[in-house]
Amino acid sequence: MTKEDVLTKLTSVFRDVFDDESLTITDETTASDIEDWDSLSHIDLIAAIEKQFAVKFTTREITDLKNVGDFTSVLAQKLS
Amino acid sequence: VTPLQGATLTQAIEFSLEDIDEFAAASHDTNPLHVSSSYARKTPYGERVVHGVLGTLACLGRLERQPECELASLSVDFPAPMFAGVPYDLKATESGKPGKVKARLYDGRRALIKLSAVFRKREKDPRALHPPDFHVRTDSADYEDGAFREGLSVSGRYGPSPVATDRLLSHWRFAGSGALYPHAAALLWASYVIGMELPGLRALFTSIHLDFEPDLPDGPAVFDYEAKVESYDARFGVLSIGVRLSMAQSTVATGLLKAMVRSRKAPPVSIASLLPASDRLKGRLALVTGASRGLGAAVAESLVRQGCTVLANFLESSASIEELGRRLQGTPGELVPARGDAADPAWSADVRKLIDERGGLDILVANASPALQPLSIEPAAIRRIADYVTKSFALVSVPMAHLLDSLEARRGRVVLVSSIYARTAPREWPHYVAAKCAIEGYARAAAADYPKVSFSIVRPPRLLTDFSDGPLNADAIAPELVAVDIVEHLVEPGRPGEVRLLERFDRADARGGEPNAAPTSTGLENAT
Numbered sequence: 001m002t003k004e005d006v007l008t009k010l011t012s013v014f015r016d017v018f019d020d021e022s023l024t025i026t027d028e029t030t031a032s033d034i035e036d037w038d039s040l041s042h043i044d045l046i047a048a049i050e051k052q053f054a055v056k057f058t059t060r061e062i063t064d065l066k067n068v069g070d071f072t073s074v075l076a077q078k079l080s
Numbered sequence: 081v082t083p084l085q086g087a088t089l090t091q092a093i094e095f096s097l098e099d100i101d102e103f104a105a106a107s108h109d110t111n112p113l114h115v116s117s118s119y120a121r122k123t124p125y126g127e128r129v130v131h132g133v134l135g136t137l138a139c140l141g142r143l144e145r146q147p148e149c150e151l152a153s154l155s156v157d158f159p160a161p162m163f164a165g166v167p168y169d170l171k172a173t174e175s176g177k178p179g180k181v182k183a184r185l186y187d188g189r190r191a192l193i194k195l196s197a198v199f200r201k202r203e204k205d206p207r208a209l210h211p212p213d214f215h216v217r218t219d220s221a222d223y224e225d226g227a228f229r230e231g232l233s234v235s236g237r238y239g240p241s242p243v244a245t246d247r248l249l250s251h252w253r254f255a256g257s258g259a260l261y262p263h264a265a266a267l268l269w270a271s272y273v274i275g276m277e278l279p280g281l282r283a284l285f286t287s288i289h290l291d292f293e294p295d296l297p298d299g300p301a302v303f304d305y306e307a308k309v310e311s312y313d314a315r316f317g318v319l320s321i322g323v324r325l326s327m328a329q330s331t332v333a334t335g336l337l338k339a340m341v342r343s344r345k346a347p348p349v350s351i352a353s354l355l356p357a358s359d360r361l362k363g364r365l366a367l368v369t370g371a372s373r374g375l376g377a378a379v380a381e382s383l384v385r386q387g388c389t390v391l392a393n394f395l396e397s398s399a400s401i402e403e404l405g406r407r408l409q410g411t412p413g414e415l416v417p418a419r420g421d422a423a424d425p426a427w428s429a430d431v432r433k434l435i436d437e438r439g440g441l442d443i444l445v446a447n448a449s450p451a452l453q454p455l456s457i458e459p460a461a462i463r464r465i466a467d468y469v470t471k472s473f474a475l476v477s478v479p480m481a482h483l484l485d486s487l488e489a490r491r492g493r494v495v496l497v498s499s500i501y502a503r504t505a506p507r508e509w510p511h512y513v514a515a516k517c518a519i520e521g522y523a524r525a526a527a528a529d530y531p532k533v534s535f536s537i538v539r540p541p542r543l544l545t546d547f548s549d550g551p552l553n554a555d556a557i558a559p560e561l562v563a564v565d566i567v568e569h570l571v572e573p574g575r576p577g578e579v580r581l582l583e584r585f586d587r588a589d590a591r592g593g594e595p596n597a598a599p600t601s602t603g604l605e606n607a608t
Contacts, residue, residue: 032507038191040159040286043316059315 001079006053006072013052014068017045027069053079089172091142093185095130097164102251103134106244107268108216111275111283121396122373123342126451130162132285133271135193137252137264139183143172146258149179149199150296154263156288157194160187161453166464168192188460199258200294207298216272221280228319228341233308234277239301240268263292265301266325266333273307274339279319282342286318290335297328307337317341346544349560351381354587359412360571362387365438367431369422369479370448372397375497375543377404378563379445384413386567389438391418391431393448422448423474428482441486443570446476446519447497454508465511472515477522488530493574495566496523500539500583527579534574538566538582561587 007025015023018036031037037045049071050056055078057065065071104110112119113129120128136156162168162185172183179200185193216238249255249264259267267288274285303325310320317340325333366383370376372394380390381404392415394401405415418434420427435441450471455461476496487494501509502516520537527535544556565585 036191036194038159040157043313043318047313062315 001076003072003076006075006079007068009052010049010068010071010075013045013048017041017048025068027067027072029068030066049075055079089142089144089170091170092167093135093138093142093170094167095134095138095162095164097128099134099251100128100130100164102244102248103131103271106240106248107131107133107271108218108241109133109268109271109275110218111220111281114275118396121451124451125161125163125453127163130164131271131275132156132158132162132193133267133288135162135185136195136267136288137248137254139170139172139185139193139195140197140257140259141252141254142170143181143183143197143257145256146199147256148202149258150202150294151259151263151292152179152198152200152294153291154198154259154267154288155196158192158286159194160190160192162187162192163453167460188456188458190456197258203295217276220276220283221278222282223279225314225341225344228279228309228312230309230311232278233306234273235304235306238269238272238303238305240265260296262296262301262327262332266290266292266303269303269305269325270323270337273305273323274321274337278307278309278321279339279341282344284340284342285337286340287338288335289337290323290333292333293331296332297330299328301327303327303332310336317343346558348378349558351378351385351560351564354560354564355382355385355567357385357412359387362412364388364442365391365435365440366443366445367391367393367418367435367441367479367483368445368447369393369475372400372404375540375559375563376445376447378560379447379495379566380404380415381408382560382563382567383443383570384408384415385411386571387412388443389414389416391416391434393418393420393422393431395419395421423471423478425478425482428479431479432482432486435483435486440490441483442490442492443495444479444483444487444492445495445497445566446479447495448475449497449515450475452509452512455511456508457510465514468511469515469518472511473518473522476519480522480526484526484530484533487533491532491534491574491576493534493536493570494523494526495536495538495570496520498537498539500541502539503583524579527577531577534576535579536566536569536582537579538562540585541588557588561585
């Protein structure tokens with residue numbers, strides 16, 4: 001799966017978790033760009049991404065996930 | 081269904097400690113995080129936390145009236161804690177769908193409650209009777225971590241306290257909200273089951289989703305309930321609990337509750353094993369502020385183990401300081417409790433007399449610091465930022481003002497406990513960063529005024545203390561590791577007139593500490 005494919009699939013997860021069908025994300029998107037992206041929804045986001053991509057993040061990976069680009073990189077690595 | 085009017089509604093909501101007590105009496109949720117000041121002081125919150133469900137009832141009571149409607153479902157998230165005496169803003173908007181309401185409770189721009197309610201036309205008014213009073217838990221259950229497994233369940237019978245519930249619902253103008261008495265009772269139960277039963281003592285309630293059946297049965301709001309763990313994510317300590325409530329054999333509500341389980345405090349690292357007892361500081365007199373716990377307690381203990389006499393300042397935790405004293409019996413030094421507010425000039429003046437009687441002060445460790453919550457730089461927070469900086473600065477500047485000449489006379493040492501965040505300045509801690517930078521500046525100015533005193537600014541990494549003990553603080557470091565390095569530094573000769581910066585801590589680094597790690601700020605460790 002390419003990083004572009006990952007981003008497309010991630011966008012759909014983000015829209016679902018944040019209940020916003022118009023939401024667009026890029027690699028640079030961080031929690032400060034999405035009002036609802038607080039640390040509680042971060043957990044829901046991780047759970048939703050794990051379910052969607054059938055992967056499991058380690059605690060260290062979760063700590064390092066600071067923006068969407070970090071998600072796409074880790075996912076691309078896990079899915080390659 | 082009556083369509084909702086579209087106007088956005090904003091209202092102020094503020095809770096008092098009496099409101100928390102009233103809610104606890106109604107719901108039977110007497111989890112000590114809500115009702116005990118002394119317990120809450122030893123958590124990252126520092127003070128009693130408002131029940132999330134109390135916030136939910138307050139929001140529902142302020143939303144637009146829902147005549148002839150009843151609640152069909154309710155979803156609420158609690159991303160951050162609420163406290164008494166802080167003015168919050170409720171903003172409610174319809175979502176565009178008839179019968180659906182979304183509302184948020186904000187502290188400035190930080191959401192504390194995110195609520196989504198769906199209403200439907202009410203077919204009948206259930207005749208709600210007061211439930212009889214009956215036995216409920218009065219002490220929160222306290223499970224071992226390993227107990228949280230899929231399938232773990234609790235069940236029983238529950239009813240809120242009738243008189244207190246009437247008072248609560250009237251206070252928060254609940255009638256007419258579209259949420260009926262049994263709905264309110266179900267929410268009170270949710271608070272009770274999370275705070276008292278599952279997970280109980282260490283619970284941080286993070287979300288509710290309840291679907292209510294139509295045509296609620298008549299009769300007393302007494303529920304037979306079952307709450308069963310559907311999953312437990314140990315990475316975050318998050319429990320997902322499926323729930324079912326019934327009245328008179330009819331299902332009233334089903335849903336999912338989520339709670340985080342606060343980590344159990346790690347056992348302290350043995351200072352005796354890190355630092356062999358010695359007489360290297362025999363004959364020296366030290367004052368350590370904030371010595372009843374965390375880094376202050378560890379520094380006081382390390383100093384006493386090196387023969388020092390330590391005046392151990394504390395404000396509330398006399399039991400902790402007595403325990404520390406007992407632990408240090410038979411060691412080369414002496415621990416002398418010195419109760420009082422280090423920011424109070426009268427206390428510093430009294431301590432000064434005590435110090436003069438003992439011949440003067442050799443070491444001051446200015447460690448005391450107020451409990452803190454994350455804040456954003458915005459108008460709603462500026463008063464709290466200023467208050468924090470003022471209090472934090474006074475805790476250091478007041479004792480120094482009273483004691484520096486005594487330290488000067490004895491060519492003494494001053495250790496100011498700052499933080500790595502004074503350099504890294506992470507977002508959402510502007511008050512903490514500003515206070516620590518002010519303290520560091522004060523030390524530099526004091527060094528010019530008192531050239532025979534040696535100053536050290538300590539910038540520890542994130543420490544595992546009462547203030548920072550949260551679910552995502554796995555990389556926080558035991559304060560004992562830093563304390564021992566500080567005392568080793570004090571054993572070495574000082575450099576009068578100099579201000580030395582301590583940022584590397586050998587023992588902490590050896591244990592995998594990350595001096596540059598940003599704090600986990602927004603809410604995991606702070607969710608209600």
